[in-house]
Amino acid sequence: WNGRARVDSGGTNNGNFAVYVPAIEAVSLLNGTTWGAYASASETQLTSSSHFGSSTLANDTMYYVYATLSAGVLTYDVSTTAPDAPLTWKTGAVGTHRYLFCFKTSSAGVPLAMQMSRGRYLYRFSALTTELRALNTTSATAATDVILARAGVAGRELLPAHARIARLLSAVTNAGNHVDDLVTASYGMNGDLGTGAAFIHRVYGPTSVTNQAVFDCECDSARTIDYSITLGNTDAGNPTATVDLYVIGFEE
Numbered sequence: 001w002n003g004r005a006r007v008d009s010g011g012t013n014n015g016n017f018a019v020y021v022p023a024i025e026a027v028s029l030l031n032g033t034t035w036g037a038y039a040s041a042s043e044t045q046l047t048s049s050s051h052f053g054s055s056t057l058a059n060d061t062m063y064y065v066y067a068t069l070s071a072g073v074l075t076y077d078v079s080t081t082a083p084d085a086p087l088t089w090k091t092g093a094v095g096t097h098r099y100l101f102c103f104k105t106s107s108a109g110v111p112l113a114m115q116m117s118r119g120r121y122l123y124r125f126s127a128l129t130t131e132l133r134a135l136n137t138t139s140a141t142a143a144t145d146v147i148l149a150r151a152g153v154a155g156r157e158l159l160p161a162h163a164r165i166a167r168l169l170s171a172v173t174n175a176g177n178h179v180d181d182l183v184t185a186s187y188g189m190n191g192d193l194g195t196g197a198a199f200i201h202r203v204y205g206p207t208s209v210t211n212q213a214v215f216d217c218e219c220d221s222a223r224t225i226d227y228s229i230t231l232g233n234t235d236a237g238n239p240t241a242t243v244d245l246y247v248i249g250f251e252e
Contacts, residue, residue, distance in 0.1 A: 001025060003118040005065070005101045009127050013109030014056040019046040019065070021076055021100065027067045029074075030095035038067075038074040052078040057109045060156040066090050066097035076100075082161060087252060102160050106131050107150065119252040123158075125169065132158060135227065135245035138175070143193035143226040148219055148247045157223045159250035166219050167249035172203040173210040175240045183241040184230040189218045193226035203241075214248065 001024040011018025021044045026037040046065070048054055057063065058080075066077045081091055083099035090097035103111045112131060113124035123132055134152045148166050149156040159166055172185050188198040199215040219225050229243055 001027065001100075005116045007103050007111045007114045009113045009124065011111050013105065014048050017046050017048070017052075017057065017078075017111050018113075019078075019103055019111050020044065021046065021065065024067065024074065027074065027098050029067065029069055029098060031069055031072055035095075038069065040074050044076065046076060046078055051076045057105050057111070059105060059107055059109045060150060061105050061109075062102055062157070062160050063105065063111075064090070064102045064160075065100045066093075067100055068093075068097045085162075087162060104158055107156075114249070120249070121159075121251070122167070122249040123247070125246065125248050129246070132246045132248060133244060134158070134247050135243065137229070138240060138242055140227060140229045140243075143188075143228050145190060145224050146227055146245065148223045148225065154222075158247040159219075159223055160252070161221065161223070163223070163250045163252055164218055164220075165251040166217055166223070166225070166247060167214065167251070168217055169212060169214050169246040169248050170199075170201045171210060171212045171244040171246070172201055173242045173244075174203055174208065175242050182232045183243075184232075185243045186228045186230070187215070187217055187245075188226050190220045190222075190224045190226050193228060216251075 004022055006020050008018040023042050024040045026039055029038055063078050068077045084091050087099055101116050106112055113127055115122050134148050135146050146152050147154055148158055170185055172183050174183055183203045185201045198217050201213045203211040217225050
């Protein structure tokens with residue numbers, strides 16, 4: 001297959017998910033004791049009745065999509081069971097459930113709009129700003145952990161446990177009532193920020209100036225990175241700042 005999949009907006013948590021699997025030219029699966037190559041001629045929209053046991057998707061949950069067989073015909077399985085370490089098969093279902101891609105649900109159980117191309121995922125930030133925000137803070141002078149999850153809360157992670165590269169958007173705003181304030185937001189692998197930063201985002205300017213930057217950052221198995229905020233170069237008094245961090249995608 002072409003290694004692409006998508007989630008559109010307007011889906012539901014029960015019924016039509018707005019999750020689409022593209023046409024598949026051939027996928028090798030085990031049918032009983034016989035291996036075969038199976039195909040799907042057109043794009044398929046996943047539904048609760050056909051691919052998820054007529055159930056309702058849970059809130060803030062990562063789901064995995066597998067190619068499988070039903071009565072010898074290629075179909076798809078939506079599951080909370082993660083793939084094996086090589087990202088080839090559903091854990092415990094080698095040969096019968098081939099891993100294709102994953103998707104995340106919102107706080108209402110609706111799949112988050114995104115595009116996936118060969119293991120690279122990009123959320124539709126323009127439609128999902130609140131759902132994708134992991135951090136909203138005014139201070140962190142020392143290296144501080146942040147979970148790459150909605151509101152930075154464990155259990156709401158926006159990338160699967162096997163992903164180690166997160167695509168992030170940093171939004172830094174000078175909030176102090178000063179003319180020339182410097183705000184520096186630093187980000188790095190969990191545990192590394194004391195010796196260096198994978199990305200440094202600086203904003204220099206007057207009150208209410210906001211600057212955004214997109215960067216990739218390695219995370220650990222808990223989907224956690226470090227960040228810190230430094231304030232300096234003020235014309236008078238003490239500057240203040242707000243820093244927002246969004247998870248806009250990841251790579252498998």
